[in-house]
Amino acid sequence: DVVMTQSPLSLPVTLGQAASISCRSSQSLVYSDGNTYLNWFHQRPGQSPRRLIYEVSIRDSGVPDRFSGSGSGTDFTLKISRVEAEDVGVYYCMQGTHWPWTFGQGTKVEIK
Amino acid sequence: QVTLKESGPVLVKPTETLTLTCTVSGFSLDNDRMGVSWIRQPPGKALEWLAHIFSSYEKAYTTSLKSRLTISKDTSKSQVVLTMTNMDPVDTGTYYCARTPETTWEPLDWWGQGIMVTVSS
Numbered sequence: 001d002v003v004m005t006q007s008p009l010s011l012p013v014t015l016g017q018a019a020s021i022s023c024r025s026s027q028s029l030v031y032s033d034g035n036t037y038l039n040w041f042h043q044r045p046g047q048s049p050r051r052l053i054y055e056v057s058i059r060d061s062g063v064p065d066r067f068s069g070s071g072s073g074t075d076f077t078l079k080i081s082r083v084e085a086e087d088v089g090v091y092y093c094m095q096g097t098h099w100p101w102t103f104g105q106g107t108k109v110e111i112k
Numbered sequence: 113q114v115t116l117k118e119s120g121p122v123l124v125k126p127t128e129t130l131t132l133t134c135t136v137s138g139f140s141l142d143n144d145r146m147g148v149s150w151i152r153q154p155p156g157k158a159l160e161w162l163a164h165i166f167s168s169y170e171k172a173y174t175t176s177l178k179s180r181l182t183i184s185k186d187t188s189k190s191q192v193v194l195t196m197t198n199m200d201p202v203d204t205g206t207y208y209c210a211r212t213p214e215t216t217w218e219p220l221d222w223w224g225q226g227i228m229v230t231v232s233s
Contacts, residue, residue: 001175039219041159048208048223049151049159060221092159096212096219100174101149101161 002026002095006104012112019080021107023093028073030097037096040069040078043106044089052091053078085111114138116148116209116224123230124199134192134209134224141187142167145214148192150183153226154205165192167214201231 003026013019029036040053051060053069056076066081080087088111093104120132132150139146149164163183164172173181177196185192192209206228210220 035217037217037219041220043159048226049220050223051218051221054218054221094159094161094219096217099172101164101172101219103151103159103161106158 001100002029002098002102004093004095004102004104006091006093006107009105009107011107011109013080013083013109014112015085016082019083019087019109021078021091021093021109023071023076023078023104025074025076025095027098029076029095030073036072038069038071038076039094039096040067041092041094042087042089043092044086047089049092080109083109083111114211114222116211116222118207118209118224118227120207120227120229122228123232125233126200126231128199130194130196130199130203130229132194132196132207132209132227132229134194136190136192136209136211139211141185141190141192147212147214148185149210149212149220150192150194151208151210151220152203152205153208154202157205163194164212199231204229204231 005024007022038056041049043049057069068079090106090108092106115137145167147166150162165183180197182195206226208226210223212219
């Protein structure tokens with residue numbers, strides 16, 4: 001199974017400052033069709049997860065442009081350019097290239 | 113409007129079999145080429161993907177629980193069912209269903225609200 005490793009696991013941030021989360025996979029996430037099925041989800045306390053980004057860098061509808069995804073192969077990053085209060089919660093990366101699908105351990109973002 | 117809603121028992125005893133149902137609306141399980149997954153989350157812990165059923169009825173399971181899981185669907189009822197045998201207290205957690213459009217392959221774009229299941233005698 002593909003292991004997804006996120007860092008850091010806890011990320012205290014100041015409002016208005018940038019934040020960055022790393023996600024590494026144990027094998028390449030490039031599928032045979034040439035696409036890379038790496039996704040990012042955000043889960044606020046007490047809520048269901050919500051997908052933010054798919055295929056490494058494509059933002060879902062309604063996701064603010066302060067969120068951006070990048071990376072390739074086995075190394076990926078989610079960046080928040082200016083953290084707002086509503087961005088707190090846990091962020092998960094997840095690979096949809098290989099079966100079984102797997103999630104990272106999650107990164108908890110909180111305001112300092 | 114797309115919705116998914118999980119239902120089932122909130123309390124099961126150890127060794128019992130858990131049966132959860134995901135009822136969907138706003139899309140079709142057969143005509144729209146949509147797949148549905150189950151994902152769970154123990155209290156305070158990370159998400160764990162469990163199983164997926166394709167529009168073609170093909171199935172996929174997580175490796176560690178494969179022997180205990182069965183996913184199926186009834187398209188006439190717009191329902192996807194997950195059964196998990198031999199439940200244990202470590203299986204306590206919130207269980208979610210989520211859909212995946214197969215034409216664009218954008219995994220888990222819509223999620224249900226989840227159902228909290230406790231395993232206890």
